[in-house]
Amino acid sequence: MKSQIIPISFLLLSVSLIIVGFVFYNVFYGKKYEEKISEIKILDATRNVIENAKSYLKLSLVYSSSRAMREQAMSGGSIGAGAWICSRPNPLPVSISKRCLENYTQYYLNMYAGEFNTTLPLSVYIKNFSSLIYQIEEYSVFKGLYDEGNFTILAKDSIISAISKDIKIKDIRVSENLNISELITKNRFWYMFRIFTEWASEDPFSPCICSVLGCACPSQSGDESCSSCLSYADMCAKYALKNLQNRFDEYVVCKVENVCCMQGRGPPCLEPPGCIGWSSKRCSARCEHSCIFYENLYYFSEKESFYQVSGCESPYCTTTTTLSPPTTTTIPPITTIPTTTITEQKECIVYDCYSYYWHEARLSAAYIFTCTDYKYYISSPKGPAPLTFSVIAYASFRDPQRCKAIVKCNCPSTATKCEECIPACTPCFGEIKTVPC
Amino acid sequence: MKAQSEEFFYLASIVISTILLIFFLSYQQSSREKEIMKTLQERVYGEELENVGNMLYNSKLPHFEKYYIQAIVDGALQYGKYSYVYYGRALNATNVTQIIEPFLDQSFKGKWRIELVLPKETIIYGELKKEKILYSWENLIPLPGGDIGKIIISIGG
Numbered sequence: 001m002k003s004q005i006i007p008i009s010f011l012l013l014s015v016s017l018i019i020v021g022f023v024f025y026n027v028f029y030g031k032k033y034e035e036k037i038s039e040i041k042i043l044d045a046t047r048n049v050i051e052n053a054k055s056y057l058k059l060s061l062v063y064s065s066s067r068a069m070r071e072q073a074m075s076g077g078s079i080g081a082g083a084w085i086c087s088r089p090n091p092l093p094v095s096i097s098k099r100c101l102e103n104y105t106q107y108y109l110n111m112y113a114g115e116f117n118t119t120l121p122l123s124v125y126i127k128n129f130s131s132l133i134y135q136i137e138e139y140s141v142f143k144g145l146y147d148e149g150n151f152t153i154l155a156k157d158s159i160i161s162a163i164s165k166d167i168k169i170k171d172i173r174v175s176e177n178l179n180i181s182e183l184i185t186k187n188r189f190w191y192m193f194r195i196f197t198e199w200a201s202e203d204p205f206s207p208c209i210c211s212v213l214g215c216a217c218p219s220q221s222g223d224e225s226c227s228s229c230l231s232y233a234d235m236c237a238k239y240a241l242k243n244l245q246n247r248f249d250e251y252v253v254c255k256v257e258n259v260c261c262m263q264g265r266g267p268p269c270l271e272p273p274g275c276i277g278w279s280s281k282r283c284s285a286r287c288e289h290s291c292i293f294y295e296n297l298y299y300f301s302e303k304e305s306f307y308q309v310s311g312c313e314s315p316y317c318t319t320t321t322t323l324s325p326p327t328t329t330t331i332p333p334i335t336t337i338p339t340t341t342i343t344e345q346k347e348c349i350v351y352d353c354y355s356y357y358w359h360e361a362r363l364s365a366a367y368i369f370t371c372t373d374y375k376y377y378i379s380s381p382k383g384p385a386p387l388t389f390s391v392i393a394y395a396s397f398r399d400p401q402r403c404k405a406i407v408k409c410n411c412p413s414t415a416t417k418c419e420e421c422i423p424a425c426t427p428c429f430g431e432i433k434t435v436p437c
Numbered sequence: 438m439k440a441q442s443e444e445f446f447y448l449a450s451i452v453i454s455t456i457l458l459i460f461f462l463s464y465q466q467s468s469r470e471k472e473i474m475k476t477l478q479e480r481v482y483g484e485e486l487e488n489v490g491n492m493l494y495n496s497k498l499p500h501f502e503k504y505y506i507q508a509i510v511d512g513a514l515q516y517g518k519y520s521y522v523y524y525g526r527a528l529n530a531t532n533v534t535q536i537i538e539p540f541l542d543q544s545f546k547g548k549w550r551i552e553l554v555l556p557k558e559t560i561i562y563g564e565l566k567k568e569k570i571l572y573s574w575e576n577l578i579p580l581p582g583g584d585i586g587k588i589i590i591s592i593g594g
Contacts, residue, residue, distance in 0.1 A: 008447050015454055022462070037476075048487055052576045055494035059504060060579040067581060112579045119575070185502045186528065251526055377525040379507070381582030383515025384524055 039172065046162045046174045049118050053126065053160055054178070060112035061105075061182045065153050066379045068104035069189045072097065073389040077193055079104070080292030083285040083366070084200040085240075085393035087277055091200040092289045092391075094138040097193060100291035106132035107293075109155055121165040126178070130157040136190070142197070146190035154181045186376040192389040195247045196371075200391070204243040208236035209365055209395035210275035216263040216361040217403035223280050223362070226261035233261045233365040240393060244369055251375035259283075259366040259392065266360025269425035270400035278398035280364035285394035348437040353409040357424035361403050364396035479572065486574035486590055489544055493588070494576070498536065501528055505540065506588065509533055510578055513553055513560050537562050545592045554587040555580070569593040 072078050077092040078100035084091050110128040118124055135152045137145075158178040163171060212232035219228070226233060241256045248254065260283035370390040377384035409421035409428035421428040493505045501508065501524055512522035512533035523530040541549045541563065550565035573591040580586050 008451070011451055012454075015458060018458065019461075022465075026465075051487075051491065055491060056577050056579060059494060059506060062504070062507065063579050063581050067583075108583070111583065112585075115579075115585045116577060186524075375525050375527045377523065377528075379511060379581040381514065381580070381584075383513075384511050384522065386525065 042164050042172050043174070045120055046122060046164065046172060049120060049122055049124060049162050050160055050174060050176055052118075053116055053124060054180070056116055057109070057113060057126075057155075057178065058180055058182060060109055061153060061155055061180055062184075063379055064105045064108035064112060065101070065182070065184060066187070067108055068101050069187065070378065070380060070385075070387065071104065072100055073189055073192065073387055076391045077196070077389075078289065078291045080290040081391070082287045082289045083394040084196060084391040085203050085205050085395065086285060086287035087206050087395045087397065089201045089203040090287055090289075091197040092193075094136070094141050094193070096289050096291055098134050098136050101134055102132050103291060103293055105134075105153065106155070113158070123163045123165060125161045125163075127159040129155040129178075132156070141190050141194055144191070144194060147188060147194070148191070149185040149187035149189075150183070151190070152181055152183050155179065187378055188373050188376060188387060189389075192248075192252070192371060192373060192387065195244075195252075196369075196389060196391050199240075199244045199247055200393075202243070205236055205240040205367075205393045206395040206397075208239055209233065209363060210397050210399075212236060213275060213361045213363050213397055213399045213402050216265060216363045217359075219263050219265040219362070222264045222266060223262055223282060224264055226263050226363075226365070229263040229363050229365075230261055233363070233367075234258065236365070236395075237367040237393075240367075241369060244371070248371060249375075252371050252373050254369060254371040257368045257370065259285075259368055261365045262363070264362035265403065266362055266398055266400065268357060268359040270360055273399065273401035275397040275399050278362050278364060278396045280362070280396055283364040283366060284396065285366050285392055287394075346437040347434050350433045350435055351409070351411040351415065351418075351421065352433060353411055353418035353421045353428040353430040354406050355409045355421075355424035355428045356404065356426040357407040358401045358404040360398050360400045362398040364394075366392060366394040368392050482572045482592060483574070485544055486572060486592065489541065490574050490576055490588075490590055492540070493590075498531070501531060505536060506578060508536060509551075509553060509588075510580065510586065513555060513558075514581065517558070517560070534562060541590075548592055548594065550591045550593075552587075552589040552591070553578075554589070556584050556586065565591060565593050 075081055076084060077097040080100070081092050081096070082090065106129055109132065113126040113128065116124060116126055133154045133156070135154060140146060156179045159175060160178050161173060161175040163173045212229070212235070215229040215232040217228075237256045237258065241254055245252075245254045262280040262283040264280070368390055369392075370388060373387045373389070376387070378387055407424050409418065409423060409430075411418070411421035411428075411432070415421055415432060418428040418430045418432060493509070495504070497504055498508055503511070503524070508522055508531065511524075512520055515522050520532055520534040521530050522533055537551060541551070547563075548565055548569075550561065550563035550567075550570065553560040553562070570591040571593045573589055575587060575589040578586040578588050
């Protein structure tokens, strides 16, 4: 029996050693293995989060660009654009619109990037995109190459980092440089831009306003709300609208809205004749184009716009002002002075003297031309909506000799010739006659 | 006789302990296998969900040239639960449900659910009930007005 104790205890010892070994293996080596597996898992999750962030940013770029394009189309191609017709052709340069689109798209994209987070125990940090480029050539815009979109936006120089928050495992950090690009299709921003540029360059509005300047002749003051001129200004706006509408295809619908209209009469007898610029104090528009960058800009409705047209609100001005004293000329009455002749028959002297008189006519009108493209809808906060492009057309003229008339001269009783009478704007002409009273 | 029974006892205890050891080891092995299987399954489903999610974000609808996810978001913003989205006279409308269903059915055959979480409402596509969800994948969605939404794709049994 004693001889069997040794092999049995050896056997038992070996079995217990196997068990202990197995347990130790599981506890120590297995744990290490498990740690490695969870490290790989976290690494995988981190990479997935980065991939998700990339997908999110790609879509953000699409929405940022459509938001920038919608807003800028509403504001005349760039936020801060001046009037596209400013008493002369004044279309917005492509470079300003492009730069403004880039600034706003980059701003919105970085705003979206800042909102990204994850529910996983990871810290995600996205560095702002420092550069955003619309790959657009001015020459190609006017050739119609981007009429349907088909241009690329490139956002560059960002870094995405994801760091694990798990305290049991050593820090896992995954970083990647981010450059994203997106091909914009089915978007007619540049088509509308091109047509508006062609229209503004031809300028069907200002010459019309110049031609109807005579409507301002009955004005009572130097700068007053349109009364006699309103229908003429509207007629010019309708003519320009028709011209604009004819340039677009069947998918685009245009309308026009009056912003302000002022008329007035200026001092008499000025030179030279013809339309020259006038700056109405209550109806004027900015002619310089720029890109104003608002840091805290939010989506605005269709009605709101960034135009800054001084003067009265639409539809028409209601208040009148007398900024300069009335420059009316009193037309002298026909003067007949009774005189006595040798035959004692009463005779009268008729001063049939005339002179040319004129005064300045003034007219200032601004209209918003809005065209809506129903071909392609683009993303908006209320779902896809048509792209609306609005530009302002402004014309403000004065013509020193537009209101011309022949008036009777005021003659002193001693006058023997018309030249001795008080002239209006030109020397008096005609004759002084003696007729029976 | 006593010695013989003692010997038998020792032998029996050795055999029993060996059998116990084998059982213990095989139990350990099978539970580990189960764990590995579960991890593998999780990984496979996770990857499939990830693929579907990435495809929603990166694949475009042929005629409309919009990302699938964009069409889903645009549809939800334009007509809410009616599932339609209109992209203008040249493109006309499309039914969002008809885009999503075949797309997810080819991978998960009706056992899926998409939750679109918007700031004011949540829109659900698919017939899988919430309590039957096994695996989910989620990602944030930028919304056109500057807000952020979320999409949760779930699969289950």
